[in-house]
Amino acid sequence: MKYLSRPEEMVLLTIHRLDEEAYGMNIRNQVSELTGKYWSIGSIYVPLDRLEQKGFVQSHLANPTPERGGKSKRYYKLTEAGMKELKEIKKIYSAFWEGLPDLSI
Amino acid sequence: MKYLSRPEEMVLLTIHRLDEEAYGMNIRNQVSELTGKYWSIGSIYVPLDRLEQKGFVQSHLANPTPERGGKSKRYYKLTEAGMKELKEIKKIYSAFWEGLPDLSI
DNA sequence: GATAATTTCTACAATATAGAATTTATCTTT
DNA sequence: AAAGATAAATTCTATATTGTAGAAATTATC
Numbered sequence: 001m002k003y004l005s006r007p008e009e010m011v012l013l014t015i016h017r018l019d020e021e022a023y024g025m026n027i028r029n030q031v032s033e034l035t036g037k038y039w040s041i042g043s044i045y046v047p048l049d050r051l052e053q054k055g056f057v058q059s060h061l062a063n064p065t066p067e068r069g070g071k072s073k074r075y076y077k078l079t080e081a082g083m084k085e086l087k088e089i090k091k092i093y094s095a096f097w098e099g100l101p102d103l104s105i
Numbered sequence: 106m107k108y109l110s111r112p113e114e115m116v117l118l119t120i121h122r123l124d125e126e127a128y129g130m131n132i133r134n135q136v137s138e139l140t141g142k143y144w145s146i147g148s149i150y151v152p153l154d155r156l157e158q159k160g161f162v163q164s165h166l167a168n169p170t171p172e173r174g175g176k177s178k179r180y181y182k183l184t185e186a187g188m189k190e191l192k193e194i195k196k197i198y199s200a201f202w203e204g205l206p207d208l209s210i
Numbered sequence: 211g212a213t214a215a216t217t218t219c220t221a222c223a224a225t226a227t228a229g230a231a232t233t234t235a236t237c238t239t240t
Numbered sequence: 241a242a243a244g245a246t247a248a249a250t251t252c253t254a255t256a257t258t259g260t261a262g263a264a265a266t267t268a269t270c
Contacts, residue, residue: 001111001225001226001227001257001258002140002142002226002227003111004111005110005111005225005226005257005258005259006106006108006109006110006111006259007258007259007260008258009201010201013201013202013205013208014201016205016206016208017205023216023217024216024217025215025216025217034197034200034201035107035197037107039260040260040261040262041216041217041218041260041261041262041263042219042220042259042260042261042262043259043260043261045217045218045219046258046259046260047258047259049218050257050258061217064267064268065268067214067215067268067269068213068214068215068268068269068270069213069214069215069216069267069268069269070214070215070216070217070265070266070267070268070269071215071216071217071218071265071266071267071268072216072217072266072267072268073215073216073217074216074217083207086208087208090202090208092139092140093198095139096114096115096118096119096139097118097195100118100121100122101121102188103118103121103191103192103195106224106225106258106259106260107259107260110224110225110226110258110259111226112225112226112227113225128249128250129249129250130248130249130250144227145226145227145228145229146227146228146229146230146249146250146251147226147227147228147229147252147253148226148227148228150250150251150252151225151226151227152225152226154251155224155225166250169234169235170235172235172236172247172248173235173236173237173246173247173248174234174235174236174246174247174248174249175232175233175234175235175236175247175248175249175250176232176233176234176235176248176249176250176251177233177234177235177249177250178248178249178250179249179250
Protein backbone atom coordinates (compact mmCIF):
# COMPACT_ATOMS: atom_id res chain seq x y z
CA MET A 1 0.00 0.00 0.00
CA LYS A 2 1.00 3.57 -0.55
CA TYR A 3 0.24 4.27 3.09
CA LEU A 4 -0.40 2.40 6.27
CA SER A 5 -3.62 0.50 5.98
CA ARG A 6 -6.26 1.32 8.53
CA PRO A 7 -5.74 -1.73 10.75
CA GLU A 8 -1.99 -1.17 10.62
CA GLU A 9 -2.51 2.42 11.63
CA MET A 10 -4.81 1.51 14.51
CA VAL A 11 -2.37 -1.07 15.82
CA LEU A 12 0.58 1.26 15.46
CA LEU A 13 -1.19 4.11 17.24
CA THR A 14 -2.25 1.74 19.99
CA ILE A 15 1.31 0.56 20.54
CA HIS A 16 2.31 4.17 20.90
CA ARG A 17 -0.54 4.79 23.29
CA LEU A 18 0.09 1.73 25.45
CA ASP A 19 3.78 2.51 25.63
CA GLU A 20 5.39 0.04 28.07
CA GLU A 21 2.29 -2.14 28.09
CA ALA A 22 2.09 -2.83 24.38
CA TYR A 23 1.81 -6.57 23.88
CA GLY A 24 -0.56 -8.50 21.63
CA MET A 25 -3.54 -9.22 23.82
CA ASN A 26 -3.41 -5.80 25.40
CA ILE A 27 -3.33 -4.15 22.01
CA ARG A 28 -6.30 -6.23 20.99
CA ASN A 29 -8.25 -5.14 24.06
CA GLN A 30 -7.49 -1.49 23.47
CA VAL A 31 -8.43 -1.62 19.79
CA SER A 32 -11.67 -3.39 20.65
CA GLU A 33 -12.45 -0.78 23.23
CA LEU A 34 -11.75 2.21 20.99
CA THR A 35 -13.71 0.79 18.06
CA GLY A 36 -16.44 -0.99 19.99
CA LYS A 37 -16.06 -3.97 17.67
CA TYR A 38 -14.85 -7.54 17.79
CA TRP A 39 -11.27 -8.11 16.63
CA SER A 40 -10.12 -11.66 16.06
CA ILE A 41 -6.70 -12.76 17.22
CA GLY A 42 -5.40 -12.84 13.68
CA SER A 43 -6.69 -9.38 12.87
CA ILE A 44 -4.21 -8.04 15.43
CA TYR A 45 -1.24 -10.39 15.17
CA VAL A 46 -1.02 -10.46 11.40
CA PRO A 47 -0.78 -6.66 11.09
CA LEU A 48 1.67 -6.71 14.00
CA ASP A 49 3.92 -9.12 12.12
CA ARG A 50 3.69 -7.07 8.96
CA LEU A 51 4.46 -3.84 10.78
CA GLU A 52 7.56 -5.49 12.17
CA GLN A 53 8.60 -6.79 8.75
CA LYS A 54 8.29 -3.27 7.39
CA GLY A 55 10.44 -1.93 10.20
CA PHE A 56 7.76 0.23 11.84
CA VAL A 57 7.93 -1.62 15.15
CA GLN A 58 10.41 -3.72 17.07
CA SER A 59 9.52 -6.48 19.51
CA HIS A 60 11.10 -8.53 22.24
CA LEU A 61 9.96 -11.47 24.33
CA ALA A 62 9.71 -10.68 28.03
CA ASN A 63 10.44 -13.00 30.89
CA PRO A 64 7.54 -15.01 32.34
CA THR A 65 5.46 -13.17 34.91
CA PRO A 66 4.17 -14.57 38.21
CA GLU A 67 0.58 -14.63 36.90
CA ARG A 68 -0.94 -17.86 35.78
CA GLY A 69 -0.77 -18.70 32.12
CA GLY A 70 1.16 -19.48 29.09
CA LYS A 71 3.59 -18.03 26.72
CA SER A 72 5.71 -15.04 27.49
CA LYS A 73 4.45 -11.71 26.33
CA ARG A 74 5.96 -10.16 23.27
CA TYR A 75 6.27 -6.40 23.72
CA TYR A 76 6.30 -3.94 20.87
CA LYS A 77 7.57 -0.43 20.46
CA LEU A 78 7.62 2.05 17.61
CA THR A 79 10.78 2.58 15.63
CA GLU A 80 11.86 5.91 14.20
CA ALA A 81 10.46 4.78 10.86
CA GLY A 82 7.17 3.95 12.52
CA MET A 83 6.89 7.36 14.08
CA LYS A 84 7.78 9.01 10.80
CA GLU A 85 5.12 6.99 9.01
CA LEU A 86 2.49 8.12 11.50
CA LYS A 87 3.43 11.74 11.00
CA GLU A 88 3.33 11.31 7.24
CA ILE A 89 -0.10 9.79 7.25
CA LYS A 90 -1.42 12.39 9.62
CA LYS A 91 -0.32 15.14 7.26
CA ILE A 92 -1.93 13.55 4.22
CA TYR A 93 -5.03 12.78 6.20
CA SER A 94 -5.43 16.37 7.31
CA ALA A 95 -5.20 17.57 3.72
CA PHE A 96 -8.11 15.34 2.76
CA TRP A 97 -10.33 16.28 5.66
CA GLU A 98 -9.69 19.96 6.00
CA GLY A 99 -12.18 22.52 4.81
CA LEU A 100 -15.01 20.14 3.98
CA PRO A 101 -18.56 21.24 4.68
CA ASP A 102 -20.09 19.24 7.55
CA LEU A 103 -16.86 17.39 8.13
CA SER A 104 -14.09 19.74 9.11
CA ILE A 105 -11.44 18.17 11.26
CA MET B 106 -13.43 -4.45 6.03
CA LYS B 107 -14.76 -3.14 9.27
CA TYR B 108 -14.30 0.40 8.02
CA LEU B 109 -13.65 2.22 4.79
CA SER B 110 -10.21 1.36 3.53
CA ARG B 111 -7.84 4.25 3.08
CA PRO B 112 -8.17 4.50 -0.71
CA GLU B 113 -11.93 4.27 -0.40
CA GLU B 114 -11.89 7.03 2.16
CA MET B 115 -9.70 9.26 0.01
CA VAL B 116 -11.91 8.77 -3.01
CA LEU B 117 -15.08 9.35 -1.01
CA LEU B 118 -13.75 12.54 0.57
CA THR B 119 -12.63 13.76 -2.82
CA ILE B 120 -16.05 13.21 -4.32
CA HIS B 121 -17.48 15.27 -1.50
CA ARG B 122 -14.86 17.95 -2.08
CA LEU B 123 -15.31 18.13 -5.86
CA ASP B 124 -19.08 18.27 -5.51
CA GLU B 125 -20.55 18.85 -8.98
CA GLU B 126 -17.26 18.09 -10.68
CA ALA B 127 -16.73 14.62 -9.27
CA TYR B 128 -16.01 12.27 -12.16
CA GLY B 129 -13.28 9.65 -12.49
CA MET B 130 -10.38 11.48 -14.08
CA ASN B 131 -11.01 14.58 -12.04
CA ILE B 132 -11.05 12.56 -8.84
CA ARG B 133 -7.79 10.97 -9.87
CA ASN B 134 -6.18 14.37 -10.46
CA GLN B 135 -7.30 15.66 -7.10
CA VAL B 136 -6.12 12.58 -5.21
CA SER B 137 -2.76 12.77 -6.97
CA GLU B 138 -2.45 16.40 -6.05
CA LEU B 139 -3.33 15.94 -2.38
CA THR B 140 -1.02 12.96 -1.94
CA GLY B 141 1.75 14.01 -4.29
CA LYS B 142 1.88 10.47 -5.63
CA TYR B 143 1.05 8.58 -8.80
CA TRP B 144 -2.33 6.88 -8.87
CA SER B 145 -3.04 4.42 -11.66
CA ILE B 146 -6.40 4.42 -13.40
CA GLY B 147 -7.43 1.23 -11.67
CA SER B 148 -6.49 2.52 -8.26
CA ILE B 149 -9.29 5.07 -8.59
CA TYR B 150 -11.95 3.26 -10.61
CA VAL B 151 -11.89 0.01 -8.66
CA PRO B 152 -12.56 1.72 -5.31
CA LEU B 153 -15.19 3.86 -7.04
CA ASP B 154 -17.02 0.74 -8.21
CA ARG B 155 -16.85 -0.78 -4.75
CA LEU B 156 -18.09 2.36 -3.09
CA GLU B 157 -21.07 2.30 -5.42
CA GLN B 158 -21.73 -1.40 -4.79
CA LYS B 159 -21.74 -0.69 -1.08
CA GLY B 160 -24.19 2.16 -1.54
CA PHE B 161 -21.88 4.95 -0.41
CA VAL B 162 -22.05 6.79 -3.74
CA GLN B 163 -24.40 7.04 -6.67
CA SER B 164 -23.39 7.76 -10.24
CA HIS B 165 -24.92 8.83 -13.51
CA LEU B 166 -23.59 9.18 -17.04
CA ALA B 167 -23.70 12.74 -18.30
CA ASN B 168 -24.39 13.86 -21.84
CA PRO B 169 -21.41 14.40 -24.13
CA THR B 170 -19.79 17.80 -23.80
CA PRO B 171 -18.59 20.01 -26.67
CA GLU B 172 -14.96 19.28 -25.84
CA ARG B 173 -13.05 16.81 -27.87
CA GLY B 174 -12.83 13.27 -26.63
CA GLY B 175 -14.45 10.00 -25.92
CA LYS B 176 -16.79 8.49 -23.48
CA SER B 177 -19.26 10.44 -21.45
CA LYS B 178 -18.26 11.36 -17.96
CA ARG B 179 -19.71 9.42 -15.10
CA TYR B 180 -20.45 11.74 -12.19
CA TYR B 181 -20.55 10.60 -8.61
CA LYS B 182 -22.19 11.93 -5.50
CA LEU B 183 -22.31 10.81 -1.90
CA THR B 184 -25.37 9.05 -0.60
CA GLU B 185 -26.73 9.45 2.90
CA ALA B 186 -25.00 6.19 3.79
CA GLY B 187 -21.73 7.53 2.40
CA MET B 188 -21.93 10.66 4.50
CA LYS B 189 -22.80 8.61 7.57
CA GLU B 190 -19.82 6.35 6.96
CA LEU B 191 -17.48 9.34 6.78
CA LYS B 192 -18.80 10.68 10.05
CA GLU B 193 -18.43 7.27 11.65
CA ILE B 194 -14.84 6.87 10.56
CA LYS B 195 -13.97 10.37 11.61
CA LYS B 196 -15.22 9.67 15.11
CA ILE B 197 -13.26 6.44 15.45
CA TYR B 198 -10.23 8.06 13.95
CA SER B 199 -10.28 10.90 16.46
CA ALA B 200 -10.43 8.44 19.32
CA PHE B 201 -7.23 6.79 18.12
CA TRP B 202 -5.32 10.00 17.55
CA GLU B 203 -6.41 12.12 20.46
CA GLY B 204 -4.12 12.70 23.37
CA LEU B 205 -1.02 11.08 21.98
CA PRO B 206 2.35 12.62 22.77
CA ASP B 207 3.93 14.17 19.66
CA LEU B 208 0.89 13.38 17.59
CA SER B 209 -2.17 15.13 18.94
CA ILE B 210 -4.73 15.90 16.29
C1' DG C 211 -3.83 -33.28 35.12
C1' DA C 212 -6.77 -29.21 34.38
C1' DT C 213 -6.95 -24.68 33.24
C1' DA C 214 -5.51 -20.16 31.71
C1' DA C 215 -2.97 -16.54 29.03
C1' DT C 216 -0.55 -15.82 25.46
C1' DT C 217 1.53 -16.33 20.87
C1' DT C 218 2.20 -18.75 16.46
C1' DC C 219 0.53 -20.48 12.37
C1' DT C 220 -2.34 -21.10 8.31
C1' DA C 221 -6.03 -20.57 5.18
C1' DC C 222 -9.31 -18.03 2.69
C1' DA C 223 -11.63 -13.54 1.52
C1' DA C 224 -11.34 -8.93 0.27
C1' DT C 225 -8.92 -4.96 -1.29
C1' DA C 226 -5.01 -2.52 -3.78
C1' DT C 227 -2.79 -1.51 -7.85
C1' DA C 228 -1.44 -1.43 -12.66
C1' DG C 229 -2.42 -0.80 -17.13
C1' DA C 230 -4.45 -2.70 -21.61
C1' DA C 231 -8.65 -2.48 -24.14
C1' DT C 232 -12.64 -0.10 -25.43
C1' DT C 233 -15.66 3.68 -26.47
C1' DT C 234 -16.96 7.75 -28.76
C1' DA C 235 -16.39 12.30 -29.47
C1' DT C 236 -13.86 16.20 -32.26
C1' DC C 237 -10.01 17.47 -35.33
C1' DT C 238 -7.56 17.28 -39.60
C1' DT C 239 -6.85 16.34 -44.17
C1' DT C 240 -8.05 15.88 -48.59
C1' DA D 241 -18.17 15.76 -46.49
C1' DA D 242 -15.96 11.34 -45.58
C1' DA D 243 -12.06 8.93 -43.49
C1' DG D 244 -8.61 8.41 -40.58
C1' DA D 245 -6.04 10.42 -36.59
C1' DT D 246 -6.28 11.82 -32.09
C1' DA D 247 -8.02 12.63 -27.51
C1' DA D 248 -10.64 11.97 -23.09
C1' DA D 249 -12.80 9.11 -20.61
C1' DT D 250 -14.45 4.62 -18.84
C1' DT D 251 -14.50 -0.44 -18.53
C1' DC D 252 -12.30 -4.60 -17.78
C1' DT D 253 -9.07 -7.99 -16.03
C1' DA D 254 -5.18 -9.91 -13.73
C1' DT D 255 -1.92 -10.18 -10.01
C1' DA D 256 -0.03 -8.71 -5.46
C1' DT D 257 -1.00 -7.39 -1.01
C1' DT D 258 -3.72 -6.95 3.03
C1' DG D 259 -7.73 -8.29 6.09
C1' DT D 260 -9.86 -11.54 9.00
C1' DA D 261 -10.91 -15.70 11.50
C1' DG D 262 -9.77 -19.08 14.44
C1' DA D 263 -7.31 -23.63 15.41
C1' DA D 264 -3.05 -25.21 17.28
C1' DA D 265 0.77 -24.79 20.16
C1' DT D 266 3.21 -23.18 24.26
C1' DT D 267 4.04 -22.79 29.02
C1' DA D 268 2.87 -21.07 33.20
C1' DT D 269 0.01 -21.71 37.77
C1' DC D 270 -3.91 -24.06 40.18
